[in-house]
Amino acid sequence: MTRKQTDSPTEALTRRDFLKLGLGTLSGLALLEMGGASLLFMQPRSLEGQFGGAVTAGPVDSFPVGSVTEFPDGRFYLIRADNGGFLAVYTRCTHLGCTVNWQPAQNQFFCPCHASSFDAHGDVENPPAPRALDTFLVQIHDSQVFIDTTRMTRRDRYTPDQLTYA
Ligand code: FES
Structure with a gap:
């Protein structure tokens, strides 16, 4: 074998x-x-243009006086008040953190979770939310509006000195 x-x-x-x-x-x-x-x-991620970074909103003139514009990626609403000033408010409700919706017909932000509402400057109109919506830093350079979502301000109420002007 x-x-x-x-x-x-x-x-x-x-x-x-x-x-x-x-x-x-x-x-x-x-x-x-x-x-x-x-x-x-x-690797560090660039958060340019979204929540957690700097957002270029656009030219000042593209935001009519008395308007509210949503920036979903930045998680804020850009308010242009009746006097032309700008304010960026966080979409997070100050009660328990749900996302507020802008309701143009009622001229208010509304929280669907427990029915808090906020006026056109983000100030509380109806509890249980304990205070106004938080704001982000607004800067205007060369007629362009920039929002820095890394710089949030907690506030109790709206005051006119919170507005930024061109
Ligand atoms: S989370 Fe907005 S009212 Fe409760």
Whole structure:
């Protein structure tokens, strides 16, 4: 009876070495992939144009006096008051944090969770919300309106000095 050449001890050792090499290579690739994915995950993200960053709202003249414009990505409403001043209010209700909706027909912000309402400057009209909507820093440069959503101000009431003018 003859043995097949492939069963020789030398051949078996080669196969084992080959398997070790293959497993080692696959493990190395998996580690490399995990490392690369981790590096991508840890890279700082630019939040330009969205909540957590600076938002360019647009030219001053594109916001009519007495208007409210929603910026969903920035999570704020840009108010242009009747006297031309600007105010950016956070969409988060000051009661328990639900998102408020602008209701133009009622000229108010309304919270669907517990029916709080806020006037056109974000001041509380109807509790249980305990205070006015928070605001973000508004800056105007070269007739462009910018909102910095990293700079939030907590306020109890609306006062006219909160408005920013061109
Ligand atoms: S969360 Fe807005 S009224 Fe309660």
